Amino acid sequence: MLLGAIQTIVRANVNDAAxxxxxxxxxxxxxxxxxxxxxKIDTSETTVLDAxxxxxxxDFLRVRKLVINGDFIKELGSDEDLESIDDEDTQRWFIADGxxxxxxxxxxxxxxxxxxxxxxxxxxxxxVSTDVPCKLLELIFxxxxxxxxxxxxxxxxxxxxxxxxxxxxxxxAARDDWKKxxxxxxxxxx
Numbered sequence: 001m002l003l004g005a006i007q008t009i010v011r012a013n014v015n016d017a018a019x020x021x022x023x024x025x026x027x028x029x030x031x032x033x034x035x036x037x038x039x040k041i042d043t044s045e046t047t048v049l050d051a052x053x054x055x056x057x058x059d060f061l062r063v064r065k066l067v068i069n070g071d072f073i074k075e076l077g078s079d080e081d082l083e084s085i086d087d088e089d090t091q092r093w094f095i096a097d098g099x100x101x102x103x104x105x106x107x108x109x110x111x112x113x114x115x116x117x118x119x120x121x122x123x124x125x126x127x128v129s130t131d132v133p134c135k136l137l138e139l140i141f142x143x144x145x146x147x148x149x150x151x152x153x154x155x156x157x158x159x160x161x162x163x164x165x166x167x168x169x170x171x172x173a174a175r176d177d178w179k180k181x182x183x184x185x186x187x188x189x190x
Contacts, residue, residue, distance in 0.1 A: 001132070003124040006140060013145040013178075014152075021148050028143030029121050029130060035190055037061055037118035038131055045113040050105035054093075059119040063100060066093050069111035076103060139185055146178035 003025065010021040042057050047068060056063070066073045068091075076092040092103045100115070124130040132140055153171040 001124060001137060002129050003126055006124055006130075006137075006144070009141045010144045010148065013141065014148050019148060021144055024144040024147035024151065025140065026123055027147050028140045029123055029132060031143060032132060032136060032139055033061060033120040035186065036121075036133075036136060038121065039064070040117055040119045042115040042117065043112065045115070047106040047108055047111040047113060049107070049109045052102045052105050054100040054102070054113060054115070056100060056115060056117065057119065059122070061118040061120055063093070063095065063115060063117050065114075065116035066100065067112075067114040067116075068106070069108070069113075073102075136189065139182065139189065142178060142182045142185060146175050146182050149175035149178060 003022070006025050007021055010025060011017050011019050014021070038059075040057070040059070045054055054066075063075070066075075071091075073091050073093050076094040090103075093100050094103075095101070122128065122131045130140075149171055153168050153175060156166060156171055157168045
């Protein structure tokens with residue numbers, strides 16, 4: 001779904017056709033990535049002799065499986081230490097410094113690397129649809145709405161002269177109602 005379509009729904013929820021809801025939408029999409037994700041496979045990397053790092057995609061959340069030249073590479077367990085792995089002459093991987101780190105250098109150049117990973121959802125833009133599944137879009141609409149009311153409450157608290165007909169308490173009550181709807185919906189879907 002494109003950003004414009006999501007904006008229309010959220011603006012209808014807040015009863016303001018000109019409301020700036022973009023950041024609330026982005027925040028709602030980002031928040032969903034904590035609970036749901038898209039499974040992807042990256043085949044863009046190849047081995048480099050003696051290299052011990054592998055870059056991963058920008059939308060990366062967590063590695064599910066790493067395969068180098070057809071060999072499944074196990075993750076370094078939290079109870080394992082690097083010295084015992086070195087003694088076993090076994091390759092393992094772990095995440096550090098924004099990369100996949102290997103416990104041993106690669107043995108060749110040009111072999112395929114396949115990374116199975118969980119990815120964040122794509123941020124909706126004017127010409128870019130989000131990849132949030134249809135069954136989760138309601139979470140975006142409701143989540144963005146309650147976030148917008150939070151922003152609006154802060155604005156009313158600091159700029160009372162601009163919105164004299166509504167109190168911060170009224171807006172916070174509306175936010176709380178939307179937040180409860182969001183929490184209930186999230187609970188049903190997880």
